[in-house]
Amino acid sequence: MNRRIALRHLALISGGLAFIPSCDFSSDDILTAYNNLKITQSQKQLLGDISNVIIPAGEIKGALDIEVPDFILVMVNDCLNSEQQTLFSTGLAAFPDFAKQSGGGNFANLNPKEKEAIILSGQNLEGDETEKGAENKAISYFLNTTKRLTIQGYMASEYIQSEVIPYSLIPGAYNGSVLISDIQKPRING
Amino acid sequence: MANLNIRNKQERTYEAIVIGSGISGSWAAKELCDLGVKTLMLERGRNVEHNKDYPTTNMLPYEFEHRGQITQAEKEANPIVSKCYAFREDAKHFFVKDAEHPYVQEKPFDWIRGYQVGGKSLLWARQVQRWSDFDFEGPARDGFAVDWPIRYKDIASWYSHVEKFAGVSGNKDGLPNLPDGEFLPGYDLNIVEKHFQEQLKKAYGNDRHLISSRCAHIHEPRPEFTAQGRAFCQNRNLCQRGCPFGGYFSSNSSTIPWALKTGNLTLRPDAVVHSIIYDEEAGKATGVRIIDANTKEMEEFYAPVIFLNAAALNSNLILMNSTSNRFPNGLGNDNGLLGKYVAFHNYRAQVSGQYEGHLEYTTSGGRPTSAYFPRFRNVYKQETDFLRGYAAGFSASRGVRPNTEGIGMDLKNSLLNPDQYGPWYVGSHMMGETIPKESNYVALDPNLQDPYGMPQLKISVDYDDNDEKMIKDYQEQMSEMFEKAGFTNIRVNDDHRQPGLDIHEMGGVRMGKDPKTSLLNANHQLHAVPNVYVTDGASMTSTSTQNPSLTYMAFAARAAHHAVAESKK
Numbered sequence: 001m002n003r004r005i006a007l008r009h010l011a012l013i014s015g016g017l018a019f020i021p022s023c024d025f026s027s028d029d030i031l032t033a034y035n036n037l038k039i040t041q042s043q044k045q046l047l048g049d050i051s052n053v054i055i056p057a058g059e060i061k062g063a064l065d066i067e068v069p070d071f072i073l074v075m076v077n078d079c080l081n082s083e084q085q086t087l088f089s090t091g092l093a094a095f096p097d098f099a100k101q102s103g104g105g106n107f108a109n110l111n112p113k114e115k116e117a118i119i120l121s122g123q124n125l126e127g128d129e130t131e132k133g134a135e136n137k138a139i140s141y142f143l144n145t146t147k148r149l150t151i152q153g154y155m156a157s158e159y160i161q162s163e164v165i166p167y168s169l170i171p172g173a174y175n176g177s178v179l180i181s182d183i184q185k186p187r188i189n190g
Numbered sequence: 191m192a193n194l195n196i197r198n199k200q201e202r203t204y205e206a207i208v209i210g211s212g213i214s215g216s217w218a219a220k221e222l223c224d225l226g227v228k229t230l231m232l233e234r235g236r237n238v239e240h241n242k243d244y245p246t247t248n249m250l251p252y253e254f255e256h257r258g259q260i261t262q263a264e265k266e267a268n269p270i271v272s273k274c275y276a277f278r279e280d281a282k283h284f285f286v287k288d289a290e291h292p293y294v295q296e297k298p299f300d301w302i303r304g305y306q307v308g309g310k311s312l313l314w315a316r317q318v319q320r321w322s323d324f325d326f327e328g329p330a331r332d333g334f335a336v337d338w339p340i341r342y343k344d345i346a347s348w349y350s351h352v353e354k355f356a357g358v359s360g361n362k363d364g365l366p367n368l369p370d371g372e373f374l375p376g377y378d379l380n381i382v383e384k385h386f387q388e389q390l391k392k393a394y395g396n397d398r399h400l401i402s403s404r405c406a407h408i409h410e411p412r413p414e415f416t417a418q419g420r421a422f423c424q425n426r427n428l429c430q431r432g433c434p435f436g437g438y439f440s441s442n443s444s445t446i447p448w449a450l451k452t453g454n455l456t457l458r459p460d461a462v463v464h465s466i467i468y469d470e471e472a473g474k475a476t477g478v479r480i481i482d483a484n485t486k487e488m489e490e491f492y493a494p495v496i497f498l499n500a501a502a503l504n505s506n507l508i509l510m511n512s513t514s515n516r517f518p519n520g521l522g523n524d525n526g527l528l529g530k531y532v533a534f535h536n537y538r539a540q541v542s543g544q545y546e547g548h549l550e551y552t553t554s555g556g557r558p559t560s561a562y563f564p565r566f567r568n569v570y571k572q573e574t575d576f577l578r579g580y581a582a583g584f585s586a587s588r589g590v591r592p593n594t595e596g597i598g599m600d601l602k603n604s605l606l607n608p609d610q611y612g613p614w615y616v617g618s619h620m621m622g623e624t625i626p627k628e629s630n631y632v633a634l635d636p637n638l639q640d641p642y643g644m645p646q647l648k649i650s651v652d653y654d655d656n657d658e659k660m661i662k663d664y665q666e667q668m669s670e671m672f673e674k675a676g677f678t679n680i681r682v683n684d685d686h687r688q689p690g691l692d693i694h695e696m697g698g699v700r701m702g703k704d705p706k707t708s709l710l711n712a713n714h715q716l717h718a719v720p721n722v723y724v725t726d727g728a729s730m731t732s733t734s735t736q737n738p739s740l741t742y743m744a745f746a747a748r749a750a751h752h753a754v755a756e757s758k759k
Contacts, residue, residue: 024284053597054597055605056599058602061721074256075259078261079260079262080262081262116597117197120515147532147597151594152257155605156251156252157251157252161251162250166248169250169426170425171427171555172556174380174425174554174557175378175553176381176553177380177553178552178553180229180550181550183554188608
């Protein structure tokens, strides 16, 4: 949360500094809010795109609508060790070329089914000792981590836990033998 | 800030001083205050007021930036406390960070501490099983440590006394080795736990039992708890955050506010105890010297009775740092045994499995406890190649999970409509008695100091052959019981955790009949300084297998009444 505010502030400050000649808004600045990572604005957009393929918008909101990419980057920045962070960043950096090679174009311009196919194949890449193998390992690590954190960030979001599947701090008394057939929950259509 | 040292001595004099505000200290203070004794309670940490200082208690999962996880930076800065299962984003503010109070690990030991008003009573696992004479008679029967100077009959009524006030839920199980107490209705076992219970009866007759573990939770509202400002347990299972309902017993929700209400308690947080003051002429302790945690200034408080309840190892540390011409090796330490015979509970092994029966059932809601195996090894007679035995925790659970395969709209719909039940998962962990030995000890490091200028505690505690044999036996026996119950995919584990992570460190100031071989008498008084009482884990002569806090509470209450009776003589 705080970081999101910090990002907003950063945007305001950068805007305020627009008169400084060296401030070039066309460049792809590294996002300083994630100080352990070297993530650029365009990489964050790509991450958002990928998370939104993993959990797309439909009848209810998707990952991008509820700022899941912010959560992913906070978790990668704060909770992974430096080795894992390097793998994640390397995989993220290598993903556009991987997408081009396997899908024949810029990932952002592909249709949802094509994007899904690329992510699924990238998740299953296997690493080996070669340079290419190391890159493949990073891509699959990046995609699998992104999927895991997308699921976590989405399901444990304020939106899901207050509007879709309300979370209760008080779960009620214990029943140690509930017939599953007696549990009826309305189906939620995503 | 005024210089407190020039305050009149009389203003700093009380009728009793209690060092420590955790489970045992707060019980000593509560009893003393109820008996009309003007009591000063010293706590080295900050104040934590019930409800007011539980910042995370009503936070929703998404309000935690890392959804509960400890960050990498916190882990790297705190390799010791990070190992504790409860050191998570929602409760980390109640744990001592590694740099706050360094110590020397002569042998690997994870010392998990909570320095605040209420101590670890905010964080404990709330399991409260009574000891029986099978426990108190252990050292005498099996020839280790020294004989306990007390028996069950000495403590039984005090167990009742503290259970009634703290609120303990459980069933009357009628087991001689785990006496029944003053119980609120017990929590139910689930269908698979009951299945296990029945299978054990079939396979082992009346030798092995699985019961609903007795826990310090209020299962139903009663006026005596309302009078404490406590409601009842809402099954939140967020206890480590501090409970706004006072649903479980903590010093903060129960004994401390109660004692404050008598008007007899003065609570002094941020008071790091340096030592107990001994007056050579009077031949007794006269007060306590503290270091103000904020100003680092020394200050003294005086009282005719001192209760030492700083938690097991810190109580050792304070006594060792309380030196005088009469006691150059620490207060009451005429026999050189202070700090020795430290023991703990062996939690190293786990057994897990699955159950493919009762698949049409699951559970709903929450409960604050699970199932418990009282010790069944070597209870009536020695029957194995190791001494003593182990209790065990047990639970069966079944949750519904979503299918997380794939991505896209299918994944989204699976996540929103979880329908994968899978088998029941069953799991058990051992709680083994360890044998106190002279070679398991704590001492003051001669060179290193903590940030307050106090000597660092050097800890030298390790497992032994008896523990290794017990681990093996637990793994074999529990696997056999799992097999007999029809559980499958049985896995045994030894997590090789270091001593300390059980957070059941005990001893060093043990009780005994003989001043030559023990530090405390049957009333928890130092043999050599009878106006100093030690009623926390430090006083334990042996560990048995039960979670120890209930016994400390009963000890503290009993000793407080003894102290008041003595003062009236």
